[in-house]
Amino acid sequence: VLVRISELARRTQVPVGTIKYYLREGLLPSGELTSATQAQYRQRHVERLELIKVLLGAGLSVSQVRAVLATIDNPPASVHQLLGTAHAALGGPPSAGPAATEQARQLVRRWGWADTEDAPALDQLAAALEAIETAGLTPSEPAMDRYAELMFQVAELDVGSVPVGSPAEAVRYVVAGTVLYEPLLLALRRLAHQQASSRRFGAEATLPIAR
């Protein structure tokens, strides 16, 4: 079914001006020209627009969305590479110094995560470690190991639900799932903080603060 831009806007609830912006930015592929000034759009444009909405809504920048869509359009050959490419598209520029990078490398080695030595997320780990160190909040070695173990269990749950039967779905799941589950997990952690602090200190526990 071919539709005009106005109908595309109606179906997706995205204003025409915004659709034109996405076209200019290369997020949405061009429609098929039916005259010099008129283009028509297909179901795949509707689906792409829905995905753009979701990714932007999840807090990605336009250039991150562009990179994620490029991964979807040109998927790498293996699941493993797909994760790497998606993470590279999502990650910011690595900013960690050599000491933190070496520390991150030693940690994944200690955990036996042999397949992560060249992962883009290793830079993210290094940058996170550096910030934590600067703030003087470095966790103990057992605590760090436990964090890794718990996040590994989260990751196993994530990976376990990737639908490997359906190709396009697998890509969408991995890329969108990586981004969209992050706010979910962080919200769960913050809520659990409330609950865990009540259990540990009691809901009315006072802070030993000189006011």
Place this chain on the structure above:
Amino acid sequence: VLVRISELARRTQVPVGTIKYYLREGLLPSGELTSATQAQYRQRHVERLELIKVLLGAGLSVSQVRAVLATIDNPPASVHQLLGTAHAALGGPPSAGPAATEQARQLVRRWGWADTEDAPALDQLAAALEAIETAGLTPSEPAMDRYAELMFQVAELDVGSVPVGSPAEAVRYVVAGTVLYEPLLLALRRLAHQQASSRRFGAEATLPIAR
């Protein structure tokens, strides 16, 4: 020890222009005027500047940093309230519809997290659920319960290491720790994705993608 702004800049590696910007934005308290045009600064200014650097480096906006610092300067009476206030300062504006909000409320009830019914993070959970639903990536009920359980274990580890003996330290730890551990946990999850996908699919597993 009182020092001039130039010495403050040297000690903290923050340019004088940036320090003046923080002063104007109310992130850094004013120094003590020693003449009409000269102010002097103390050790607490050095510490505050270090904290501002860390928080901005962790990706917070200037207004979020301002809110976090206000929490530190006027800490609430209980640990529980402190978490709520910190989360409210860190969280974006709630944007979830009533259906997602109700869903979030039902989830925390199912988990027996009685102390989170009014938590600011409940809005964040609702917004995250809404985005995941829009993308058609809603986890199964058992998977959701398992995510909650794992993040509860993460939160117990976090809360267990809050230094309750030292007042100022407890506040700094909770607020900065909430923000700074988020990138750490997300980096660990992404790395664990790589490792878990290798285990599940084999490092060379191909995607069933029609290219």
